[in-house]
Amino acid sequence: MTLQTSSEIVKKAPTQIPLWRQLQSTANVLQAVRSGESGTSALKQVEASLRPGVQALSFHVWRWLGTAEIIKSYLVKRVPPAQADALLCVALAILCGESAGLRYEAFTLVDQAVEAAKRHPNTNASSSFINACLRRFLREKDAITQKALTHPVGQWNHPQWWIKRLKIDHPNAWQQILESNNTHAPLSLRVNVKKSSVASYLSSVNAIDGVAVNEIKQVGKCGVSFSKAIPVHEILGFADGTVSVQDAAAQLAAPLLLDGMNLNAQSRILDACAAPGGKTAHLLEMVDCEVVALDIDAARCDLIHQNLSRIGLHAKVIVADAAKPITWFDDQKDAHFDAVLLDAPCTASGIVRRHPDIRWLRRETDIAQLAEIQRHLLDTLWKLVKPGGRLLYCTCSVFKAEGQDQAALFTSNNKNAKLLNSPGHLTPKNSAKNGVVTHNQQGNELTNHDGFFYALFEKQSI
Ligand SMILES: C[S@@+](CC[C@H](N)C(=O)[O-])C[C@H]1O[C@@H](n2cnc3c(N)ncnc32)[C@H](O)[C@@H]1O
Structure with missing residues (x-):
């Protein structure tokens, strides 16, 4: 949990790594999750130099996969082989969720997705198909996206069964739960009351230059939350156990x-x-x-x-x-x-x-x-x-x-x-x-x- 929270702030991979390699690797991670492996485990297997970028892309893709899959269903008559399908969904999730922070120029992204397809023997045969789907999406983006957002899976980015279950379990709160699930969690810390107090920790943090960009407040009895994630090794008091990363609930x-x-x-x-x-x-x-x-x-x-x-x-x-x-x-x-x-x-x-x-x-x-x-x-x-x-x-x-x-x-x-x-x-x-x-x-x-x-x-x- 700790590592994922902190490294979500890495929005872009080092520029020397071509985007097509990251897209290929993100598609592999998506395929692993689709076949039952957790995202944490799949990301651990990604080559170290690619991992920060692939992690940021993967988190984004998981938050937009429902919309991407519904859009894909409008674009294709027959679902392509699994690896090509994963690559297509990754590209669509990035394109349809571009307002959410990952900004790639649309035509560059399409070119790089096609390049990723061409460069792997399992997807090479699908590269023209992926190219055609993505270019059609760009031409008709607004209409197709609007239509996808009328479908519950496209709107909420959760599987249909999950949405139905939440409606039954929480008839008054299901929408708010789904909305929350698509947001980024704050970084929450627990202050160790054997070593410090919330008031004393807050005053130490506030005394550091540069934290003003981060909204910091007390949560619950002995917790503190930061609006923006910070890498774990940079958290004041983490190394000596004054604070630990733990959600407020x-x-x-x-x-x-x-x-x-x-x-x-x-x-x-x-x-x-x-x-x-x-x-x-x-x-x-x-x-x-x-x-x-x-x-x-x-x-x-x-x-x-x-x-x-x-x-x-x-x-x-x-x-x-x-x-x-x-x-x-x-x-x-x-x-x-x-x-x-x-x-x-x-x-x-x-x-x-x-x-x-x-x-x-x-x-x-x-x-x-x-x-x-x-x-x-x-x-x-x-x-x-x-x-x-x-x-x-x-x-x-x-x-x-x-x-x-x-x-x-x-x-x-x-x-x-x-x-x-x-x-x-x-x-x-x-x-x-x-x-x-x-x-x-x-x-x-x-x-x-x-x-x-x-x-x-x-x-x-x-
Ligand atoms: C929700 S996690 C616990 C998180 C932990 N309490 C914390 O706050 O850090 C659930 C844990 O239950 C463990 N677990 C699952 N089945 C178990 C069993 N039969 N006996 C003991 N542990 C089990 C899992 O390995 C997992 O680490």
Whole structure:
């Protein structure tokens, strides 16, 4: 998340790299996403010298792919082979979204897209076809674009099933969610209260020359947001752990779970799906007790270690399946926790602003599959909560099957679970509207954040 946010500011690749090479590589990334690979992973495989430019182009293409695909459907009778189709869609997405910041002269772009096609054996045979489509689009651009914008996929740049689902789940907010998903997220930082305070951090940042171009403000209780992204290595206080990159909605997790609890040095907290450790670190910044950070993915557990070591914090990190506790505690006493955070694997439909590929990567069937995993994790981990203890369930999803419905099923199946005051669904940017301002007194409203779901349960003795 951090790297993508910061490098989105790279709008153009070094001039010595020809545009056709970047277009070719962007088309490969699009093809990888279409065949189920995440954008982050596909971009990692791009040659280092091309990567900044290809990343900027790819982010733009994902935000305009719906419009491009509808336009393509008007231009072609038969869909071309996959690689040529990806190249055509990349060129159309750049041409139709040119007002959004990537400015290439239209005829140069067409020439370079055709050059990209000619230079690869898999697309060479389609180069005349691509040329004809793109030139026709330029001739009839206004009419074709207007028509494409009357189609929901062309208008909202999300798959049809996603739009339908949002209409059902959020009848009053679906348009605002889709609009937010197509915007750029701010850079949000969490200030480590063990090392500094928001006021002190803001005054240090404001004392630096040149930051005036960036609008900086407090978000939530201990967060700061910058209107423009900054490379991570340039963020004041990042290297020494004074601040960490974390969305404002994600910053609610640790205080929601811990505020009002009477924890002491003997207390134990489980962060059950912890990698890369953003919320683990926040918990450790707020308490002085044992935190067990568990994740099934060993490589991602390395990221927990890296994050905590940057900040100077320590957790017991375990690579294990949270759904099989018997495999990861040595002693029965290790199986009881005062507080459990379950930041469950989910569709990530709430963080589309930062990961615009997600909408094209997901399939509708993923929702039910992930909801089943979440249900199982919730039931399993609830057994590890001490009487009087708490479990915070959260997902970075806006789909109700992964949030509200999951919480309702859980409370109806577990009579000893009391739902405490919780935000529920936070749709991108709207928390000030839906009354979730408990952490935002002193005028520090959360008005610009990712989509999230939070439900906080307390274990009753019955
Ligand atoms: C939403 S991410 C967690 C983000 C993290 N809490 C943070 O704030 O940095 C979900 C994590 O769940 C992990 N995961 C998925 N299934 C799991 C399981 N059965 N047991 C433990 N971890 C799991 C994934 O590897 C992934 O790192």
